[in-house]
Amino acid sequence: MKKNIILAGVGGQGILSIAACIGFASLEEDLFLKQAEVHGMSQRGGAVQSHLRISSNEIASDLIPEGKADLIIAVEPMEALRYLPMLAKDGWIITSTNPFINIPDYPETATIMAELEKQKNIVTIDADQIAQDCGNVKSANMVVFGASTPFLGLKIESVETAIKKLFGSKGENVVETNLKAARAGYEQAIKQK
Amino acid sequence: MQKLLLLGDEAIAQGAIDAGISGVYAYPGTPSTEIMEYVQASTEAKQGTIHALWSANEKTAMEAALGMSYTGKRAIVCMKHVGMNVAADAFVNSAITGANGGLLIVAADDPSMHSSQNEQDSRFYGKFAFVPILEPSNQQEAYDMTRYGFELSEKMQIPVVMRITTRLAHSRTGVALQEKRKQNEIKLPENLRQFVLLPAIARKQYNELLAKQPKLENASQESGYTKYIDGSDKKLGIIACGIGYNYLMENFQDEKLNHPVLKVGQYPIPASLIQKLYDACNEILVLEDGFPIVEEALRGTLNNGKKIHGRLDGSLPRVGELDPNNVGESLGKKTVSGAAIPELVKNRPPKLCDGCSHHDSLTALNEALGTYTKGRVFGDIGCYTLSALKPLEAINSTVDMGASITMALGASDAGLHPAVAVIGDSTFTHSGMTGLLDAVNNNTPVTILILDNSTTGMTGGQKSSALGRIESICTGIGVDPNHIRVLKPLHNQHEENVAIIKEELEYKGVSVIIPRRECIQTLARRMRAKAKK
Numbered sequence: 219m220k221k222n223i224i225l226a227g228v229g230g231q232g233i234l235s236i237a238a239c240i241g242f243a244s245l246e247e248d249l250f251l252k253q254a255e256v257h258g259m260s261q262r263g264g265a266v267q268s269h270l271r272i273s274s275n276e277i278a279s280d281l282i283p284e285g286k287a288d289l290i291i292a293v294e295p296m297e298a299l300r301y302l303p304m305l306a307k308d309g310w311i312i313t314s315t316n317p318f319i320n321i322p323d324y325p326e327t328a329t330i331m332a333e334l335e336k337q338k339n340i341v342t343i344d345a346d347q348i349a350q351d352c353g354n355v356k357s358a359n360m361v362v363f364g365a366s367t368p369f370l371g372l373k374i375e376s377v378e379t380a381i382k383k384l385f386g387s388k389g390e391n392v393v394e395t396n397l398k399a400a401r402a403g404y405e406q407a408i409k410q411k
Numbered sequence: 412m413q414k415l416l417l418l419g420d421e422a423i424a425q426g427a428i429d430a431g432i433s434g435v436y437a438y439p440g441t442p443s444t445e446i447m448e449y450v451q452a453s454t455e456a457k458q459g460t461i462h463a464l465w466s467a468n469e470k471t472a473m474e475a476a477l478g479m480s481y482t483g484k485r486a487i488v489c490m491k492h493v494g495m496n497v498a499a500d501a502f503v504n505s506a507i508t509g510a511n512g513g514l515l516i517v518a519a520d521d522p523s524m525h526s527s528q529n530e531q532d533s534r535f536y537g538k539f540a541f542v543p544i545l546e547p548s549n550q551q552e553a554y555d556m557t558r559y560g561f562e563l564s565e566k567m568q569i570p571v572v573m574r575i576t577t578r579l580a581h582s583r584t585g586v587a588l589q590e591k592r593k594q595n596e597i598k599l600p601e602n603l604r605q606f607v608l609l610p611a612i613a614r615k616q617y618n619e620l621l622a623k624q625p626k627l628e629n630a631s632q633e634s635g636y637t638k639y640i641d642g643s644d645k646k647l648g649i650i651a652c653g654i655g656y657n658y659l660m661e662n663f664q665d666e667k668l669n670h671p672v673l674k675v676g677q678y679p680i681p682a683s684l685i686q687k688l689y690d691a692c693n694e695i696l697v698l699e700d701g702f703p704i705v706e707e708a709l710r711g712t713l714n715n716g717k718k719i720h721g722r723l724d725g726s727l728p729r730v731g732e733l734d735p736n737n738v739g740e741s742l743g744k745k746t747v748s749g750a751a752i753p754e755l756v757k758n759r760p761p762k763l764c765d766g767c768s769h770h771d772s773l774t775a776l777n778e779a780l781g782t783y784t785k786g787r788v789f790g791d792i793g794c795y796t797l798s799a800l801k802p803l804e805a806i807n808s809t810v811d812m813g814a815s816i817t818m819a820l821g822a823s824d825a826g827l828h829p830a831v832a833v834i835g836d837s838t839f840t841h842s843g844m845t846g847l848l849d850a851v852n853n854n855t856p857v858t859i860l861i862l863d864n865s866t867t868g869m870t871g872g873q874k875s876s877a878l879g880r881i882e883s884i885c886t887g888i889g890v891d892p893n894h895i896r897v898l899k900p901l902h903n904q905h906e907e908n909v910a911i912i913k914e915e916l917e918y919k920g921v922s923v924i925i926p927r928r929e930c931i932q933t934l935a936r937r938m939r940a941k942a943k944k
Contacts, residue, residue, distance in 0.1 A: 228759065241416060241583065251416070254582040256525070257441055257871075262797065264761035269582075279661035280582035280654075283735040285747035299756050305749040320762070325755045333753050 219249070219371055220273040222282040224301045227293040228318045229266045232359035235384060236291060237268050239363055242380035243372045244272045254280045263320055265297055272370075291366045293345065293359050294318045295330045311337055312366045312407065314345035314358060341365055341410045348402045357399035364403025368411055417586045419579040422550040423489075423517060424449035426557030430513070431592035433484035434462035436472035438841060439870035440491030441526035442580035443519035447489060448873075460594070465867075467876045468812070468841040469494035473501040476514060480570075481606055483598035485513040485561050492520040493527060495536050497812065497842070505570045506540040507616050508606045512595050513561030514570040521577050522701050522732035526869075528792075528809065530730065532701035537572040537678060541620050543627050544678040545573045545636065546653035550584045552676060556636065558589065563630060567623060576700045576732065579654050628681045636676030639684050644669035648692030650685075650705055651675065655698030658738035680705070689717065696741060697721035700733045762797055768928035769795045771900035771908075772862050773805040775926075776831070778905075779912035787827060791815035791843070793835035794868045806833055813842025819857045820850055829916040832859045836877040837867040844884060847921070851889040856919045858912075861885075862900075864930040872933040885923050894922035901928065 223240065227233040237253050244251045254269040269282045284303055290311045292298030298313035305311070313334065317327055334342055343365050345358040352361075360381065367377050381400060385393045417425060424446045427435065437447040447463060450456050456463040462479075466472035469490040479486035490498060495518050502516060518533035537544035545560050547553040553575065560571045604612055631637040651659045652675040659672070673680075673688050689695065689709075694717060697706040706721035720726040726741040727733065739746045763770050773795065780787065790796060790806030791814065798805040808818055815832035823830040834843050839861050850857050861881055867873040877884070885895050896915060898908045908926070915922040 229761070245416065245585070250585070252582055252584045254578055255418070257445075257581050262761040262764060262794065262869075263759075265759040277584075278657045278664065279735045280578050280584075280657065281734050283661065283739065283746065285749045287749070296756055297759075299753050302750040302752055303748050306747075307749070309749070321757060321759055323757050325757065329755050333755060 220275070221271070221289065221370060222287045223270040223272075223289045223291060223370075224282065224287045224304050225268040225270060225291050226297040226301050227266060228297065228320065229263050231293045231318065233266060233268055233293060236293075236359055236363045236366075237270055238384050239377070239380040240270055240272065240370065240372070242383045243376040246376035246379055247372060249274055250277050252277045252280050265300060267301060289366060289369055291362060293362050295334060295342075296325065299330070299333060308339065310339040310341065310369050312341045312362060312369065313343070314362050315342050316344065316346045316358070341407045343403060343406050345403070348406065349399050352398040352402055353395045357396050360396045360399040361403035364400030365407035367400070367404055368407050414585045414587050416583055417550060417554075418445055418581060418583050419547075419550045419553050419575055420445035420519070420581070421449045422554040422586045423557050423573065423575070425586070425588065426554040427487045427515070428453055428455055428461065429589060429591045430558040430561045431485055431594045432461060432487050432561075433512075433594045434476065434479045434486045435489065436466050436476045436486065437489040438466055438469050438472055438494060439867045439873045440494050440519070441870055442521060442577040443489045443491045443494070443517060444870045444873070445580070446487075446517060465874055465876070469498040470501055473498035473505070473516070476516075477501060477505050477508070480510045480512045480514040481600065483512045484595045487515045487517060487557075489517040490519070491527065492518055492531050492533050493529065493811065494518070495533050499536070502536065502570070503540045504608060506542045506620055507608055507613055509568045509616065509620070510564050510570050511568070511598075511600045511605075513564040515557065515560045515564060515573055516570055517573045517575065519575050519577070519580050520701055523577070525577055528811070530701065532704060533572065533574045534678065534704050535702065537574065538704070541624065542569055543567070543571050543630065545571065546676055546678070547573070547575065547579060548653055548656040548674070548676060550579065550582065550586050552636070553579065554586050554588070556676070558592075559634060559636075563634075567626065567630070569620070569623065574653070576654055578732065624679065628679050631677040631679060632681045632684065634677055637678075637680055637684065638674050639687055640672045640674060642669045642671040645671065645692045646694065648673070648688040648695050650688065650695060650697045650699075652697075652699040652705060654700050655733055655738065658733050658735045659698055661735040662739045662742055662744055675705070685709070694718040694720060696726065698727070698733060698738055698741070760800065762800070763794060764931050766931045767794070768864050768900045768926065768930070769798060769862055770803070771902060771905070771928075772860065772898070772926035773798045773803050773833070775898075775900065775905055775908040776833070776860060776912055777803065777805055778909045779916060780831070783829065783916075787822075787829060788831045788833055789815040789818040789822070791832070791834040791838050793838050795833060795835060795862055811842075812838055813846055816843050816846035816850065816857070816859055819859070820846065820853075820855050823855050823857050828856055828919075830857050831916070832857060834859065834861055835868070836861060836863040836865060836881060837875040839881065840876040840884070844888065847885065847890070847923075848888050850921045854920055856921075858915050858918075858922050858924065860924045860926065863925050863927040865927070866930045866933045868930045868932065872930060872936065881925055890921055890923050894918060894920065896922070896924045898924060898926040899928060900926040
């Protein structure tokens with residue numbers, strides 16, 4: 219088992235929480251893991267990415283080679299498209315459809331959607347709406363994470379343990395909301411797979 | 412064996428705790444910041460058995476660590492690569508004094524300049540000072556080498572450099588821990604003149620330092636961190652330094668690597684190992700992240716030996732970090748790429764946060780400077796460096812920590828009036844205070860804005876050494892209290908702030924303007940913590 223995952227979003231959108239969940243779940247299953255993060259200047263409202271690699275064998279490079287990513291998990295639709303050169307021919311894109319507009323020349327949403335629809339293997343999710351329905355719009359990243367789980371090859375128990383571990387200190391309500399959000403994301407993804 | 416999921420920086424921190432350090436000294440700087448932060452969060456630091464507080468700058472950090480080493484206890488000092496320039500005076504001379512308790516200097520380089528103004532290679536400093544350098548290829552080695560670094564330092568009585576790069580510092584993986592070692596007791600140097608670098612003593616010790624070099628070469632081989640791995644295909648021999656080894660192996664996941672490899676994790680590299688590889692192979696490829704230091708040494712000035720491939724002959728890019736792709740290409744491998752980035756994708760550069768006080772301060776400055784010609788504002792290192800970009804375009808220079816004030820002085824001396832410096836609170840105490848003293852001593856007409864957001868913001872909100880004492884520092888240095896003006900950088904006080912800045916721009920002496928409002932990130936964090944209680 220080996221998965222190369224690009225996590226994409228804008229600084230502050232919570233891609234590192236998704237990375238942490240996948241990390242915890244991988245540890246539950248005794249997999250090897252490498253996760254390269256972006257810290258420092260680029261975090262300030264800029265485009266951020268994380269390279270996450272999980273495998274049953276030891277991993278050499280912290281960075282994923284171009285064209286070798288199995289998955290792009292994005293919490294922002296334009297950011298999903300930024301990393302297409304990283305994606306393998308048969309790779310999948312899991313992305314939120316909610317734009318994060320903090321630049322003056324952000325493209326029309328319709329243009330982005332049209333570009334996303336051209337992609338062969340893609341799951342698109344209205345993560346904000348689903349998170350809202352689950353109780354808190356802040357769980358949008360967990361909706362996207364949930365939607366990625368059918369493609370990760372991780373057990374559902376490991377995924378739930380990971381969410382409990384990450385949000386445990388914030389109380390039972392927060393854990394429940396995030397579990398609910400992840401499950402809702404999962405349901406959506408299954409429909410589109 | 413216990414395994415923890417750790418960043419490279421955290422692996423070094425845990426390695427240092429387990430190696431029995433008594434102190435960690437540092438000034439925040441990407442990608443090194445998390446080393447200090449991890450130790451600060453440890454039980455040992457909370458119980459007060461390890462000293463773990465931020466220093467004013469890298470030089471004070473280096474000197475304090477050397478002082479701890481003098482007492483016989485172990486100390487680690489951490490900085491980003493450009494911090495080595497600040498600490499260089501103390502660092503280079505620490506090689507002449509030698510160490511007593513184990514002394515490890517961690518230099519975190521940033522090839523590709525993800526968060527830096529240059530991509531200098533700290534291995535150069537290690538060689539310059541004649542001290543051993545450790546360069547881990549992965550996080551486990553970073554942990555193990557930290558422990559080994561202290562052993563080597565104590566055995567050879569020499570400071571040891573650990574050089575890492577951004578990718579290793581900020582990548583997380585499982586790390587297996589070893590047993591904790593006890594801290595050293597105080598045991599002063601047997602020779603109480605060891606640290607007195609009077610010329611007569613320094614000459615003697617410099618000779619001793621040079622005499623240690625063959626022993627250091629041997630140590631690189633004995634530790635196994637620099638080793639020769641034989642292979643049957645002698646057409647090409649590969650020297651893989653630090654993280655370059657990972658990128659090499661990434662390209663041989665599905666097939667066996669048959670070339671002989673010299674894996675370099677410790678310097679000085681034993682000449683015998685280089686000779687062995689050189690004699691055995693037709694050509695050599697050097698993979699090193701940063702400068703082509705090994706490659707250049709191997710080629711020599713005339714480059715009239717066997718073919719040496721690397722950054723200098725175009726096999727690898729001359730600048731920027733190594734990655735699995737460019738290393739693959741240097742090995743003649745075909746790399747694949749996914750689809751191109753669609754044209755509609757726009758750049759999303761970093762920018763000041765919504766609600767950031769710097770935005771209000773610099774908007775007011777821009778307006779106050781409105782009637783003057785452009786190009787009068789000398790900036791510094793911090794979040795406000797981003798104000799060089801649109802929409803603010805407020806500063807005209809960013810060079811090094813503290814240079815805003817001193818460059819404004821030089822420009823003022825040349826006749827530029829008004830000349831303005833923009834510097835943050837933490838950068839001011841790092842390296843701005845001495846420049847202010849120059850200004851006061853010469854009564855240079857200069858307007859200095861110390862943007863006080865009460866934290867070290869760019870690196871994630873570490874404690875600022877300037878906290879609560881900027882006015883007293885400025886008056887202490889000799890600034891006329893009538894020309895120390897404190898502003899509240901808020902939108903609704905804009906007109907008033909512009910008027911005050913205008914007044915000070917016209918003043919023909921040293922004036923300090925302090926726009927003060929807490930960093931929006933630390934404020935939010937404080938509010939969240941409060942709500943939790």
